[in-house]
Amino acid sequence: MNDEKETLDPVKRRDIIKNILIVFLAVLLVLTFFSNTIMNKSLAEISTERAMSGKLTERIRGSGIVESNQSYEVKTDGNKVINTIMIKSGKEVKKGDVLFTVGGKESTDLTDAESALAVLELEYQKALLTPDADYSAENQAINSARDELNTAIAKRDNAIANQGNVQEAKNNYSYNKNQLNSLTKLQTKLQSVITAIDTDEYSMAAAEYTGEIIALKNNLTDAESAYNTAYSEYMQLISGGNSRYDEYSEKNPTEPETETTSVPTEIPTVPVQNVSTEEIENARINAEEKESIRDNAKAEYENYKYNLRADLVNQLADTENQIDSLNIMISDYENSMDMDSAMSIDDLNDIVQAKQTALEELIANLNKTKSADENQAKIDSLDLEAKKQEIDRQKQKIEKLKKENEVTEIKSKYDGVVSSVNVKPDEETIPDMVLAVIDITSEGYTAQITVDAQKAQKIKKGTQAEVINNWSGNVEAVVTDIKSDKTAGSRNKILVFSVTGDIESGSGIDLSIPCGNGNYDVIVPKSAVYEDKNGKFVLTVTSKSSPLGNRYYAERIDVEVLSSDEVSSAVQGNISQGAYIITTASKPVSPKDQVRMKDN
């Protein structure tokens, strides 16, 4: 390297140095000439607007639908067919102008109306045939009740009049009853005695009617017993081998004879051993005596019994006759004395009262029924009247329908502008169908806009709003009313505008409503107002003259924003009208930065 330096020619070295100096000076010269241009290219390019004085108006914007203040709906009453439509939406019409021509159509309405009329007339005729009210059953019931009442009254009166006789009859009745009881007992006793006589069993017979028969029977029994004993002894004496005795013994072995027996008259041929004939004869005589006694006692008993029975039978017959007589008397009395007769006068009075009440109820019910029937009759009469009127109306309707079917033109009733046409040719209409809507232009148009209540405070009635979509140029809108929004929970206000000009109902309208304006000394573009920790400020441009021309510098001016609209802000500060305000810059600009103006 040192060798290279040593070999370098001094002349060549001077040339190199000279060339370097020339290049350096040339560059310096160029930079000097273009310094301003180069510097300008490095500066932020800005665009400015001048601060102006004037009006600044805050505006509220909104959109609404234009509605006619009054519109007229063209309707048809019947079923028709649209033949021709003479109008279209937006067309101006005069009163009397033909809007539609319609053709008659086999109206189903007319057929229906006639059918309805027939039904109504039938119902009316049926209503006329309604029968009158029949109260015969109720009257019969009342008469029966009245008869019962009269009977009860008569019984009561009779009871009051015959109060003494009744008592006597009652006493006789009681006496007869007692007599009957006595005779019945007697009858029973007599029957028991007769029965005892018939059966020869007197243990159950009344003693007072048996007389001596029991004693006679005892005598008979004793005589029988004695005879049997004697006979038995006799038979014992003669029984030794005597077949007759054996036969007798076999015939009456031990018990007393119940039938009267007789002592044999012939002594057996074979006597008993050790018994004498005398003894046998004595025994036979004794037996025959005993037999005789027995027969007498028996005859006496039988006679007495016969007589006694005949006597008792006579008594019994008398007694039964008396009993029958008493029974007849008692029966007569009881027949003559029914339940009512047995009642007291108070009971009879109660019965009379009850019958009276029942009768009154029946009469009241009848009156009530009659009253209800009268009312019903009135109602029926009114219904009949109504039916008659309905029939009349139906007849009128039929007449009208018949007439309507003949109508061929529908005309406008008012001057106005057609807002809408709702039918097409050959379309069938139904009753009350809206064929077209015609805005009555003389009544004007309205539009409504809902705005925040706070904003609405800045708007006054009568304020003219700017119509943004005023394509025809003659539409005007004026605030006519500010009313509350009735929607639940809404804090909005509804601005009502009167809209005039070439406009149709149903079209949208965009409005800009000025809400207070003021004159301000300095108005700057809204985008030119910046803010930092020291508050709001704008950047203005100041110029300084130099030999190479004007130089521009950004300058910060603190401001207070007084009011703003969408594009401008009115400010107050150390700024005057006409100042150049920096609105945009190609790169961030700070106060005191040099800037360059945008080439126009």
Added chain:
Amino acid sequence: MKNKIRKIISVIDLISLTGFIILSVIGNILADSQGYNKSGGKWDSDGNYSQISCFLTEDSGFTRDSIQEIQASILDSLKKASIVPEENKTLVPYAYSSYFGNSTVRCDISGRSEAEITAVGGDFFIFRDFRLIDGAYFSESDLMQDGAVIDRNLAWALYGSEKVSGMNIYIDGVKFYISGVIENPRTKPEKKCAGEIPKIYLSYDGLKNLNTSFGISEENTDFKKVTCYECICPNPVENFAYNAVNDYFKDTYKYKYSVVNNSERFEPSERAGNFRNVSDYAVRDSSLKYPYWENASRIVEFKLTFIYFYRRICLVFPVITIIWLIVILWQKAEKYRKILAEKAIESINKKIYEHKQKKDIINNQKHNKSEGENLP
């Protein structure tokens, strides 16, 4: 041999320093490209404010009604730090927004286009680095809340022009007017994240008119939903603003939010130090859906993490070289150090002597002057 080593070291140092410079320039350009994150600096050029963003999940429950709460919470924190609002000055500007949905936008003529609707509130346009082409931004103080800010793409699709402020647009039949037209996203990350669908920004109040169309009722909180809250907050001490915002969200909206300090997110030390956590960007553990500007910032953040980390690496060799040179010089210059030290001591002594001399002369002059005055 020594010369060769020296040359190699010099070349390496030169390359490292060049790399450092290049990476610094690239990093600055990238960071500057995300103007969204510089609102704090715009608001206060002294750098005393921080821009904090908070992103929330769709179901977080954070709504417009919550905005006043968080503002009160932040102002309360500032009050404790003796920072109170001044009259006519905003102490903590804020903005909130939420993606609302896509819809077809029509104009007065035949133009129509699909657009992505974002509901915005507060000082949204102060925070965004939009370039306004035409018109102006709408604000909450406007009388009418039917303004819409659209991007250039939508303006062209509808009207074939970008100067369309004041014109009408219709969303589902509801009319809005174009308040302003903004430039399309400019940087590569923004374009990537914003997609092809044009953007339209509407106020929350203006969106109420769309309730019926979007099936939203007044009672439904969806139309009040806020998924992005931002504020510019005084930052008297480090992380004050961040903590003030984070303190509000950390309890109520746990796991449903993410807070970002935009003012510091692109700081070289922050990014280089975050290199070890760079893998976190690959992890999606939340249902958070970021707006496109935040996604763009995250892309830049990711890139800057590598750039600033490698930039730091580039400094390693030059620093070692400098230290090595200092050591060698220290060793070689021992005798010079002694001479220098003697000379320094001598110089200091000389200075002290001269100073005393001057002081004595002044004192003498004063003394003489006072004696002269006392003479009759």
